Amino acid sequence: MADSKLPKSLKTGKNVVIEEGVIIGENVELGHNSVILKGTQIGDSVVIGANCVLGIEPGSNKRMRKINQASRPLIIKKYTRIGNTVSIYSGTTISENVFIGDHASIRENVSVGGGTVIGRAAIVELNSTIGKDCTIQTLAYVTGDTTIEDNVFIGPCVSMSNDKYMGAQEYQLKGPHIKKGAKIGNNASLLPGVTIGEQTIVGAGSVVTKNVGNNEVVAGVPAKRIKNP
Amino acid sequence: MADSKLPKSLKTGKNVVIEEGVIIGENVELGHNSVILKGTQIGDSVVIGANCVLGIEPGSNKRMRKINQASRPLIIKKYTRIGNTVSIYSGTTISENVFIGDHASIRENVSVGGGTVIGRAAIVELNSTIGKDCTIQTLAYVTGDTTIEDNVFIGPCVSMSNDKYMGAQEYQLKGPHIKKGAKIGNNASLLPGVTIGEQTIVGAGSVVTKNVGNNEVVAGVPAKRIKNP
Amino acid sequence: MADSKLPKSLKTGKNVVIEEGVIIGENVELGHNSVILKGTQIGDSVVIGANCVLGIEPGSNKRMRKINQASRPLIIKKYTRIGNTVSIYSGTTISENVFIGDHASIRENVSVGGGTVIGRAAIVELNSTIGKDCTIQTLAYVTGDTTIEDNVFIGPCVSMSNDKYMGAQEYQLKGPHIKKGAKIGNNASLLPGVTIGEQTIVGAGSVVTKNVGNNEVVAGVPAKRIKNP
Numbered sequence: 001m002a003d004s005k006l007p008k009s010l011k012t013g014k015n016v017v018i019e020e021g022v023i024i025g026e027n028v029e030l031g032h033n034s035v036i037l038k039g040t041q042i043g044d045s046v047v048i049g050a051n052c053v054l055g056i057e058p059g060s061n062k063r064m065r066k067i068n069q070a071s072r073p074l075i076i077k078k079y080t081r082i083g084n085t086v087s088i089y090s091g092t093t094i095s096e097n098v099f100i101g102d103h104a105s106i107r108e109n110v111s112v113g114g115g116t117v118i119g120r121a122a123i124v125e126l127n128s129t130i131g132k133d134c135t136i137q138t139l140a141y142v143t144g145d146t147t148i149e150d151n152v153f154i155g156p157c158v159s160m161s162n163d164k165y166m167g168a169q170e171y172q173l174k175g176p177h178i179k180k181g182a183k184i185g186n187n188a189s190l191l192p193g194v195t196i197g198e199q200t201i202v203g204a205g206s207v208v209t210k211n212v213g214n215n216e217v218v219a220g221v222p223a224k225r226i227k228n229p
Numbered sequence: 230m231a232d233s234k235l236p237k238s239l240k241t242g243k244n245v246v247i248e249e250g251v252i253i254g255e256n257v258e259l260g261h262n263s264v265i266l267k268g269t270q271i272g273d274s275v276v277i278g279a280n281c282v283l284g285i286e287p288g289s290n291k292r293m294r295k296i297n298q299a300s301r302p303l304i305i306k307k308y309t310r311i312g313n314t315v316s317i318y319s320g321t322t323i324s325e326n327v328f329i330g331d332h333a334s335i336r337e338n339v340s341v342g343g344g345t346v347i348g349r350a351a352i353v354e355l356n357s358t359i360g361k362d363c364t365i366q367t368l369a370y371v372t373g374d375t376t377i378e379d380n381v382f383i384g385p386c387v388s389m390s391n392d393k394y395m396g397a398q399e400y401q402l403k404g405p406h407i408k409k410g411a412k413i414g415n416n417a418s419l420l421p422g423v424t425i426g427e428q429t430i431v432g433a434g435s436v437v438t439k440n441v442g443n444n445e446v447v448a449g450v451p452a453k454r455i456k457n458p
Numbered sequence: 459m460a461d462s463k464l465p466k467s468l469k470t471g472k473n474v475v476i477e478e479g480v481i482i483g484e485n486v487e488l489g490h491n492s493v494i495l496k497g498t499q500i501g502d503s504v505v506i507g508a509n510c511v512l513g514i515e516p517g518s519n520k521r522m523r524k525i526n527q528a529s530r531p532l533i534i535k536k537y538t539r540i541g542n543t544v545s546i547y548s549g550t551t552i553s554e555n556v557f558i559g560d561h562a563s564i565r566e567n568v569s570v571g572g573g574t575v576i577g578r579a580a581i582v583e584l585n586s587t588i589g590k591d592c593t594i595q596t597l598a599y600v601t602g603d604t605t606i607e608d609n610v611f612i613g614p615c616v617s618m619s620n621d622k623y624m625g626a627q628e629y630q631l632k633g634p635h636i637k638k639g640a641k642i643g644n645n646a647s648l649l650p651g652v653t654i655g656e657q658t659i660v661g662a663g664s665v666v667t668k669n670v671g672n673n674e675v676v677a678g679v680p681a682k683r684i685k686n687p
Contacts, residue, residue: 014246015262017472017490032246032264033280033473035490035508050264050282051314051491053508053542059557084282084316085509087542087560099288102316102334103352105560105578120334120352121561123578123596135396138352139370139388141597141614153395156370157388157418159597159615159645161662166611166641167593183395187388187418187436189615189645189663204390205418205436205450207645207663221450221663221679243475244491261475261493262509279493279511280543313511313545328517331545331563332581349563349581364625367581368599368617382624385599386617386647412624416617416647416665433619434647434665434679450679 013050022055031084039073039090046076049084049102056089058108058126083120101138113150125162128175137186146175154178155186155204164192179214188223242279251284260313268302268319275305278313278331285318287337287355312349330367342379354391357404366415375404383407384415384433393421408443417452471508480513489542497531497548504534507542507560514547516566516584541578559596571608583620586633595644604633612636613644613662622650637672646681 010024013032018024023041030036031050040055048054055074072091076082080094083102091108094100098112101120106112110124113132118124124142131150136142143160162175174193178184182196185204190196195211202208203219203226212218219226239253242261247253252270259265260279269284277283284303301320305311309323312331320337323329327341330349335341339353342361347353353371360379365371372389391404403422407413411425414433419425424440431437432448432455441447441454448455468482471490476482481499488494489508498513506512513532530549534540538552541560546552549566556570559578564570568582571590576582582600589608594600601618620633632651636642640654643662648654653669660666661677661684670676677684 013264015244015473015491031282033244033262033491033509035471047288049285051262051280051509051543053489053560056507056542056560059505059539059541081288083288084285085280085314085543102282102285103332103350103561107578120354121350121579123561125578125596138354138372139368139597143596143614153397155390155395156372157386157615159662161613161644166613166643166659168611168641183397185395185418186390186420187416187645189643191644191662201395203436204388204420204438205434207661209662242493244473260511262473262491276517278514280491280509310517312517313514314509314543331511331514332561332579349583350579367583367601368597382626384619384624385601386615412626414624414647415619415649416645430624432665433617433649433667 019055025078037074037090039071041073041075043076043078043080043096045079046082047080048082049086051084052082052086052088054082054086054088056087056108058089058091077114089126095132107144119156125175131180143175145173147177149178149180149182149198151181152178153183155184155188157187158184158190159187160190162192176208185219248284254307266303266319268300270302270304272305272307272309272325274308275311276309277311278315280313281311281315281317283311283315283317285316287318287320306343318355324361336373348385354404360409372404374402376406378407378409378411378427380410381407382412384413384417386416387413387419388416389419391421405437414448477513483536495532495548497529499531499533501534501536501538501554503537504540505538506540507544509542510540510544510546512540512544512546514545516547516549535572547584553590565602577614583633589638601633601650603631605635607636607638607640607656609639610636611641613642613646615645616642616648617645618648620650634666643677 012030017035019038021039025044029047034052037055075093077096080098082100087105089108092110095114100118103121106124107126115133119138125144128146130148134152136154137156140158143162162173176190177195179198181199184202188206197214201217206223207221209222241259246264248267250268254273258276263281266284304322306325309327311329316334318337321339324343329347332350335353336355344362348367354373357375359377363381366385369387372391391402405419406424408427410428413431417435426443430446435452436450438451470488475493477496479497483502487505492510495513533551535554538556540558545563547566550568553572558576561579564582565584574592577596583602586604588606592610595614598616601620620631634648635653637656639657642660646664655672659675664681665679667680
């Protein structure tokens with residue numbers, strides 16, 4: 001594991017694997033049994049738990065997408081904390097002061113803004129953008145090609161999808177667009193391509209099938225306006 | 230790994246990490262690559278799978294809670310079985326004869342009663358109490374500050390929340406209170422602070438927005454009584 | 459770890475554990491810290507990520523089922539790719555060209571057909587059969603005793619159950635039966651024993667409480683027909 005270029009301030013647990021080309025800043029902590037794959041860049045004062053796998057190269061089979069690009073590294077910026085048993089792909093950038101809970105998984109070509117919390121066992125698929133100071137709660141599912149602006153709250157177990165034909169025909173995959181300050185209640189379902197307006201609130205367990213404007217409160221199956229601004 | 234104080238009856242796999250101050254009873258089994266963090270107490274005849282991380286100290290960022298307390302250990306009592314790739318925090322007590330499925334995660338300051346099953350990939354957040362002989366099914370989400378009494382059945386993918394303002398204002402976080410023998414159907418959503426009465430049944434996919442009495446059967450979005458006792 | 463019978467073409471990462479009686483084909487890759495338990499059979503050109511646990515023997519407590527059978531191995535056929543932090547039990551067969559996402563978990567006595575994708579953090583319980591060329595999306599839950607025929611699409615976060623009395627009385631557990639080409643929208647809930655007909659579409663967030671015929675489109679809570687063939 002040990003590489004002559006690793007900083008002396010690095011604290012590593014047992015059985016840690018650091019592959020070639022990994023760049024690690026000052027005062028980083030790496031938990032036991034964590035695996036840092038080649039090329040990953042870790043900023044100053046980042047803390048990573050045990051049993052993580054960071055910097056995974058995308059794989060695929062015939063029914064899955066793979067982004068065709070020159071391989072880019074996973075970049076984790078300073079002061080970010082990553083829990084235990086987390087997996088993150090290459091080509092993704094995690095900003096400063098982010099918190100990523102245990103068992104979370106983040107795919108390639110994702111951007112996570114500063115100060116955001118990604119909850120335990122939350123999953124973020126490829127090509128998605130998450131803004132600053134968001135809370136993505138436990139077990140929430142952020143599908144591919146999703147845009148989440150700043151200060152958004154995604155409740156626990158929220159589900160999204162990005163394929164309205166469910167694999168049946170060619171379709172430009174498109175996840176939801178969730179605007180600034182919107183709040184999505186727990187276990188709500190968002191359909192492909194819906195827009196949720198700024199500061200809008202979606203009730204728990206709702207199914208959002210159409211775009212929702214700014215400053216609305218919607219709930220139900222399908223979700224309907226229950227209160228005006 | 231090996232510590233002179235570990236009992237001779239301990240069976241450990243490869244690459245196991247046991248930190249200082251860990252107390253292990255007789256006839257314990259630890260799977261490959263599992264990590265037992267400092268101070269954890271493991272009772273007699275406990276079986277732990279591979280790739281677990283047990284005894285995690287809570288971390289946080291600015292939008293997350295952390296219990297401010299003297300550090301207490303994780304205590305796992307005798308005959309309990311823990312699967313693979315499980316994470317459990319310090320300050321939590323798991324009673325005797327509990328079964329915890331693979332990929333499950335349990336936070337700090339939680340109490341799990343004897344004979345209870347915590348399903349695969351189920352998540353239990355901080356400050357929650359789960360009674361005896363409960364079944365918490367696969368992928369169920371027990372939010373923070375939840376009380377689950379004895380003999381409760383929580384179906385697969387059940388979702389709970391504990392923050393009715395979704396981070397928007399100061400609020401005393403409060404999870405559901407689920408009384409003795411209640412049964413919650415799969416993928417139901419429980420809102421913050423709701424009480425579910427004794428022996429009450431909540432239908433699959435329901436959204437429970439208000440308290441429900443004892444011996445009722447409720448279903449729908451929002452959940453309504455569909456049958457009297 | 460190294461066993462004299464392992465093929466020279468095997469590429470293994472660091473800290474890999476391969477137990478006795480494991481059979482590995484040609485040109486296999488095993489990621490760092492992965493654990494291959496005794497008797498597992500891995501076909502040619504299989505690629506396995508880091509931190510996996512493969513070939514787990516079933517355990518149980520008093521409120522859980524365990525199949526009473528002579529121990530059978532986990533069999534993974536050629537060209538299949540398995541992600542990171544995946545767990546799979548003994549007695550299960552994964553066919554050729556399958557893709558299994560990170561954090562997924564598959565129990566014993568399961569059969570997965572050729573070309574199928576099992577998404578990230580998806581969970582498949584015991585005794586279930588999944589056909590060829592299916593897509594089981596991220597965080598979907600396939601309960602025990604489920605039959606999924608060929609070319610089925612199960613959306614993200616779909617939930618199923620197999621116990622209509624939720625542990626309250628003796629019952630022959632029965633999961634859904636999902637016929638050829640059916641498509642289940644994200645976060646839909648399927649009740650125990652329901653049949654979903656061929657090519658039928660179930661809307662996102664629906665709760666399916668009764669059998670649905672072929673070529674239908676159903677949605678809502680409970681799910682009702684919204685369009686005829």
